[in-house]
Amino acid sequence: MPLRNTPIQRKLMLIILATSVVVMLLMRGAFFTYEYFTFRQATLRQLSTLGEIIAANSTAALAFANQDDAKEILSALKAERHIVAAALYDRKGGLFAQYPDRLASGTIPAVPGAEGYRFSNASLAGFQPVVQKGSQLGTLYLRLETGIIMREWIWGSVQIALAVMAVILCVAYLLSRSLQKQISAPILRLAETARAISERHDYSVRAVRPGDDELGRLTDAFNQMLGEIQTLNQELEQRVVERTAQLAAANKELEAFSYSVSHDLRAPLRHIDGFAGLLVKSDGAVVSERGRGFLTHIADSAKQMGVLIDDLLAFSKMGRSEMKIGPVDLHQLVAEAIQSMQMETQQRAIQWRTGDLPPVQGDRAMLRQVFVNLIANAVKYTRPRDPAVIEIGCQNGSTDEVAVFVRDNGVGFDMNYAGNLFGVFQRLHRAEEFEGTGIGLANVRRIVSRHGGRTWAESQPGAGATFYFSLPKSRKPKHENAQTHPLG
Amino acid sequence: MKTLKRILLVEDSLKDIDLTLAALEEYNLANEVVVARDGVEALDYLYARGKFADREPGFPVVILLDIKMPRLNGLEVLRQMKSDPVLKTLPVVMLTSSREEPDLAASYELGVNAYVVKPVDFGRFVDAVKHVGVFWAVLNEPPPRDHG
Numbered sequence: 287m288p289l290r291n292t293p294i295q296r297k298l299m300l301i302i303l304a305t306s307v308v309v310m311l312l313m314r315g316a317f318f319t320y321e322y323f324t325f326r327q328a329t330l331r332q333l334s335t336l337g338e339i340i341a342a343n344s345t346a347a348l349a350f351a352n353q354d355d356a357k358e359i360l361s362a363l364k365a366e367r368h369i370v371a372a373a374l375y376d377r378k379g380g381l382f383a384q385y386p387d388r389l390a391s392g393t394i395p396a397v398p399g400a401e402g403y404r405f406s407n408a409s410l411a412g413f414q415p416v417v418q419k420g421s422q423l424g425t426l427y428l429r430l431e432t433g434i435i436m437r438e439w440i441w442g443s444v445q446i447a448l449a450v451m452a453v454i455l456c457v458a459y460l461l462s463r464s465l466q467k468q469i470s471a472p473i474l475r476l477a478e479t480a481r482a483i484s485e486r487h488d489y490s491v492r493a494v495r496p497g498d499d500e501l502g503r504l505t506d507a508f509n510q511m512l513g514e515i516q517t518l519n520q521e522l523e524q525r526v527v528e529r530t531a532q533l534a535a536a537n538k539e540l541e542a543f544s545y546s547v548s549h550d551l552r553a554p555l556r557h558i559d560g561f562a563g564l565l566v567k568s569d570g571a572v573v574s575e576r577g578r579g580f581l582t583h584i585a586d587s588a589k590q591m592g593v594l595i596d597d598l599l600a601f602s603k604m605g606r607s608e609m610k611i612g613p614v615d616l617h618q619l620v621a622e623a624i625q626s627m628q629m630e631t632q633q634r635a636i637q638w639r640t641g642d643l644p645p646v647q648g649d650r651a652m653l654r655q656v657f658v659n660l661i662a663n664a665v666k667y668t669r670p671r672d673p674a675v676i677e678i679g680c681q682n683g684s685t686d687e688v689a690v691f692v693r694d695n696g697v698g699f700d701m702n703y704a705g706n707l708f709g710v711f712q713r714l715h716r717a718e719e720f721e722g723t724g725i726g727l728a729n730v731r732r733i734v735s736r737h738g739g740r741t742w743a744e745s746q747p748g749a750g751a752t753f754y755f756s757l758p759k760s761r762k763p764k765h766e767n768a769q770t771h772p773l774g
Numbered sequence: 775m776k777t778l779k780r781i782l783l784v785e786d787s788l789k790d791i792d793l794t795l796a797a798l799e800e801y802n803l804a805n806e807v808v809v810a811r812d813g814v815e816a817l818d819y820l821y822a823r824g825k826f827a828d829r830e831p832g833f834p835v836v837i838l839l840d841i842k843m844p845r846l847n848g849l850e851v852l853r854q855m856k857s858d859p860v861l862k863t864l865p866v867v868m869l870t871s872s873r874e875e876p877d878l879a880a881s882y883e884l885g886v887n888a889y890v891v892k893p894v895d896f897g898r899f900v901d902a903v904k905h906v907g908v909f910w911a912v913l914n915e916p917p918p919r920d921h922g
Binding site: 544545548549550552553555556557559560561562563564585588589591592593 | 787789790792793796841842870871872873874876892893894895896897899900
């Protein structure tokens, strides 16, 4: 696990332990260096003291040239097991006696060298004059094997160092375990509080302040931010409640309006049409032939207004009704829409062409209405064509929306007047040419827009028209929040 | 053959009464129509009280009931009828301008027998009234009654 992902408690302990080990190693190194030099000095001093004693003891042997005595004296060095070689030279520098008896040749220098002891590799060796009453009787050679001593000494100090280190590490571990809590505990508490809040979304919780240090200030800042979030949240909730209430009221008003339109505006129209009809049917003496014509106009207008009111109510309802979103098979919708127009199409020569249509998410009934309106338009405006060609397909290209089109070879329209095409009761043709109130495309636009899509059209007069609508592939409905309220 | 096939028309608008009667006249059903001008009058008629205290005995074969009326509306009349053990079997047809869903739902929940929206087109209105009148006053067999 990388260090930055390690829990903060372990991180702190690791830092403390690593620091202790490094400090200890540095101290141990310095101490060892000091000890090393002290040890060399001591060895040198010991050897030179030993040399002085042996030199003093061997004066008689040298003075009387007694080699046996000299050997005897040197053999006392057996007690010092690190002395590997010793020799006595006579006044003239010739080898007088040596220790031990057998030695590989070259171990002992043939002639005495300069006075004094020197360290060479793995040994300390040197010469010391044997002096009696101011005159030099000969020279003593001593050779101490230092390699073994050094190894023993180093091994000993390493053992001590390891033992000390183990103890220190144990103490440091125990100490750091309890001390790191001073820093990690408040941080962990803060983290735990933050986690609990983000899980439960309860912004009324506050973190406990550990003290007056940086962590205390961090906790203060944290709590202050929580307070702000809580206030903002409350304001937001309050606003949502207010807006929902406003929306509900507006919806209710709209409903009441539509109800009264449905009831009260239609009744007088029915009366106008009814009594005009009764007059037409009545005795010819009452109303002239011309008057009958006028009465027919009155009745027609009343019927037309009735149709307009019905269309408007349906349009208004389309905007308010709840959407039932699910997977929709567009092929099936197209087939149903074409089927529903059989009455108008059975006397006509129409070539239907349906391309590939992908499955989409949407309100099935509403999308069916879209196809019914677009295909009904195509059927209506191709009336002068023989044969009429109506093509339904999907435009490829965009990755985030599905663009469906309905294309016809009908009378088309002038694109200059296309701006209001999808508006309520907007028409580009006279009612005598092509019947209709102009609500169909407005409904198409409203349904598609409630699905989060777009509507547009392309045409040239006489060259047919293509109507497009798009549906987003990941559907985000526009006013669903307003729709989910059960307002009847 | 029953002696009298009476229709109770509950309607506040004089114009609608005229039109409905004109439509029924075409099928010779108009002279068996009793008109109540609102919900209160309708219940008065059914219970033979108030200005209908001296009415002929017996119940209408069908009640054509408007919804939007002063004093007591059609849905309230329907509710009271359906909670009365004597009146609840009387066939009731809503004959109204409204095709609003809440009205439709409420009517059927209260147990209405039919719901007819008055078409704006007079020709179709006549047709609708004719169908309703002929079906309920001629074809349909009313519930059995000992008295009324």
